[in-house]
Amino acid sequence: MxxxxxxxxxxxxxxxxxxxxxxxxxxxxxxxxxxxxxxxxxxxxCNTNEHKGYKFDLGGHRWFTKNEDLNNWFRRLMGDEIVWVERISRIYYDGGYYSYPISIFNVVKNAGLWTIVQAGITYLFSAVQYSVFNKSIKNMKDAYVAQFGAKLYDMFFRRYSEKVWGLPCELLSSDWVSQRSAGLSIWTVIQESLLQTKSDNESLIEEFMYPCDGxxxxxxxxxxxxxxxxxxxxxxxxxxxxxxxxxxxxxxxxxxxxxxxxxxxxxxxxxxxxxxxxxxxxxxxxxxxxxxxxxxxxxTFRALVTVNVILKKERVSIDTWLYVQDEDILFGRMHEPKNWSPAMVPDQSTTSLVLECFCTKDDDIWKLSDEEIGQRCVEDLEKKLNFIKASEVIDFSCVRTLQAYPVYxxxxxxxxxxxxxxxxxxxxxxxxxxxxxxxxxxxxxxxxxxxxxxxxxxxxxxxxxxxxxxPEYHEIKSSKDPERDYYRVEEGCS
Ligand SMILES: Cc1cc2nc3c(=O)[nH]c(=O)nc-3n(C[C@H](O)[C@H](O)[C@H](O)COP(=O)(O)OP(=O)(O)OC[C@H]3O[C@@H](n4cnc5c(N)ncnc54)[C@H](O)[C@@H]3O)c2cc1C
Known part of the structure; x- marks a missing residue:
């Protein structure tokens, strides 16, 4: 050496x-x-901004890794600052709330049995195309359709991806899907929701670690x-x-x-x-x-404007994240910092929200003033999602980040x-x-x-x-998870 x-x-x-x-x-x-x-x-x-004693991550950041050596390093670094957070994520799609990871029962409840039949048929069709006839995967759309079929792609991946990236999925690389959801497929969804199988060595994660002060x-x-x-x-x-x-x-x-x-x-x-x-x-x-x-x-990068809202209200939702697909709502993702750690708000009778607006420098969203973006988001929260009343807003502030998402x-x-x-x-x-x-x-x-x-x-x-x-989906914990190296056990660093 x-x-x-x-x-x-x-x-x-x-x-x-x-x-x-x-x-x-x-x-x-x-x-x-x-x-x-x-x-x-x-x-x-990974910054956490503070405004009037309220702490706001730049979009909710959870700690999760499949590498137990790295988790041990993290525990030594953070000592008693760690809290465990239950993961409850939902997708807002055409006025309905869907649990994420996708559950078949929940799709049937929201969208009806016919939607599941369509999902099954389109999945079988894509399985034949991609697995039997070896159709090539050329872009992000192909990659999602091969994994989930055209119906579920259209419902849960197309609109959100296009909101994040500002480009049609046909113009984005399939690498993003293979990095972010390789190994996840319609079968994982069926296994998790129908068979309720959490096999001994594989399951989607349900909780994660978080530093209590952001x-x-x-x-x-x-x-x-x-x-x-x-x-x-x-x-x-x-x-x-x-x-x-x-x-x-x-x-x-x-x-x-x-x-x-x-x-x-x-x-x-x-x-x-x-x-x-x-x-x-x-x-x-x-x-x-x-x-x-x-x-x-x-x-290039996609940029981000985060709108941090302080509210005279005890709680807005139980979600860890809410993914908002609909294009007429300005923000694409929302989280409530208090649901991650109570220390994120100074007064427990109040709460706060972080709303992520994906954009590109100098596009129509970026060019809006902070006041305009904030007001649009508050209106969406009140009139489209029915989450708050405008009168409950104590204050809001915006944070602009240029190099948020590397574009593939x-x-x-x-x-x-x-x-x-x-x-x-x-x-x-x-x-x-x-x-x-x-x-x-x-x-x-x-x-x-x-x-x-x-x-x-x-x-x-x-x-x-x-x-x-x-090659495996980063949210599936498995007994085959990597142990690349033993990270240094430093004295005086725990
Ligand atoms: C909205 C959002 C949500 C996210 N959620 C999660 C999550 O839940 N969990 C998770 O694990 N990750 C999450 N991430 C990803 C995470 O933030 C990044 O992976 C991580 O911050 C990357 O760290 P980095 O050091 O590689 O890059 P960066 O954090 O980008 O750091 C690069 C640094 O380089 C500095 N720099 C750039 N140019 C110069 C220059 N010329 N001179 C000096 N300094 C310069 C920048 O100021 C910056 O501080 C999220 C990211 C975003 C945007």
């Missing part, structure tokens, strides 16, 4: 879960780490540990990385601008980047070809390959994380990748890019 020299300096770009996890793994081994983030908070997309506590705990390891380590906020100069193998100059606009340079033996893969090649020196620039520009268009894989080919010429530069690899990671995936990258930099033989490529 090649062992990293302790006097080396690793500079991590981005203080989201991935960057902090790499920094955490390295710093507990005595490696000097500097983490730079352009935001004035740690956590990236999800941001996870990155905050990692950042606390990194700086506690020694004065040499730092997590610098409001530090926007603008250029990375390659001086030779394992020798870099990283330039960043602070909040006052002053420029700084830091020397690094290793650079770990979690900033978007479509941005990184464009700030490297020596620079990349026009072809790589085009590929980089082509890696039909040729995103080719673009990533071109960029990675260019980046492979910089010895000592590593990319990791959701935007960093343009991979649709959950936070646990980004943390797992980050920890494994830390181990790789320390000289262990691990493949961190394997994370989030498992």
């Amino acid at each position: 090649a062992v990293m020299k302790k006097n080396e300096h690793v500079v991590v770009l981005g203080a989201g879960p991935a960057g902090l996890a790499t920094g955490h793994e390295l710093s507990v081994s005595g490696v000097k780490v500097t983490v730079l983030d352009r935001n004035d908070f740690v956590g990236g997309l 999800y941001v506590r996870i990155p905050q705990r990692m950042a606390e540990d990194i700086v506690a390891q020694g004065d040499a380590n730092s997590v610098l906020l409001e530090s926007n990385v603008t250029r990375i100069k390659y001086l030779g193998p394992n020798d870099f100059e990283v330039n960043y601008t602070d909040a006052a606009g002053s420029e700084h340079t830091v020397r690094a033996s290793t650079v770990v980047s979690t900033i978007p893969l479509g941005v990184l090649p464009r700030i490297m020196e020596p620079g990349c070809s026009d072809e790589v620039v085009d590929a980089a520009r082509g890696l 268009d039909l040729d995103y894989g080719d673009k990533i390959a071109k960029i990675n080919d260019f980046l492979s010429g910089f010895e000592g530069l590593h990319v990791v994380g959701r935007g960093g690899t343009h991979r649709y990671n959950n936070a646990d995936h980004s943390i797992e990748m980050g920890l494994l990258l830390g181990r790789k930099i320390l000289g262990y033989d691990v493949d961190y890019m394997e994370v989030n490529t498992e």
Whole structure:
């Protein structure tokens, strides 16, 4: 095993879960780490905003991983800050509420027996097409239809996917479905709802862990540990990385601008980047070809406006999440933070909601003012969902996030390959994380990748890019779940 020299300096770009996890793994081994983030908070997309004492995640973030080693690492990190949350999710579709994961009885109750007959017929039709005649799966629509049949695709996946991505499913890659719901099919639905089979080693998850004071506590705990390891380590906020100069193998100059606009340079033996893969090649020196620039520009994101509402009402729903399919309702997903942890609201006679409006920078939703988006959402809650009265609203605020969802268009894989080919010429530069690899990671995936990258930099033989490529559905717990590595049991970090 090649062992990293302790006097080396690793500079991590981005203080989201991935960057902090790499920094955490390295710093507990005595490696000097500097983490730079352009935001004035740690956590990236895992931030929890506070308004008038109410805490709002950027859309409800649960902790769930099938990797028990990683769960043990998480428990050591978070200590007594963890609460268990029962998962109750529903889909709002054409005025009815459907349980999620989909249950056959519930579909019959809401939509009638004929709908289930149609679902069965269309599923059989697609089974013949895709399994018997080997019809090829070319896009997201094909992937869903092959798994669930045309009727269930149309009811539960088409509209929501198009709301999230802003594109027809025919123009999106099937990779998203294979990453997010491989192994889940109409048979899982039948097994769970008709046979009530929760076999000993496989079932859909029904509860998850959550940090009682909001999800941001996870990155905050990692950042606390990194700086506690020694004065040499730092997590610098409001530090926007603008250029990375390659001086030779394992020798870099990283330039960043602070909040006052002053420029700084830091020397690094290793650079770990979690900033978007479509941005990184464009700030490297020596620079990349026009072809790589085009590929980089082509890696796009969906944006998100979250509307955080405070209400003079004890509770709105029992849901963990409500997925809203209907296009005439502005938001696509809603959660009530109090249902996750009572500590998310300062006064238990009140409650709050987070409403997620998916959009693209400068589209019709993004261009609305905060006041307009908030008012539209309150109207939808009152008039379409009958959840609240407008008079119960104490206040609302909006949070805008540009790089929320990495888009998998039909040729995103080719673009990533071109960029990675260019980046492979910089010895000592590593990319990791959701935007960093343009991979649709959950936070646990980004943390797992980050920890494994830390181990790789320390000289262990691990493949961190394997994370989030498992063939099984990420919500099915199974006795075959991965045990990739034993994450370090650090002293003083629990
Ligand atoms: C609405 C929503 C709900 C989600 N729900 C869940 C959930 O329930 N469970 C779950 O596990 N995951 C969930 N996720 C996913 C989770 O948020 C991400 O997987 C995770 O935050 C990714 O971590 P990361 O470190 O890879 O990237 P990020 O969190 O994006 O961090 C990247 C960091 O890089 C910084 N950066 C970028 N450019 C620069 C620059 N030039 N200079 C300096 N810094 C820079 C950014 O400021 C950011 O802090 C959700 C995401 C969203 C948007």
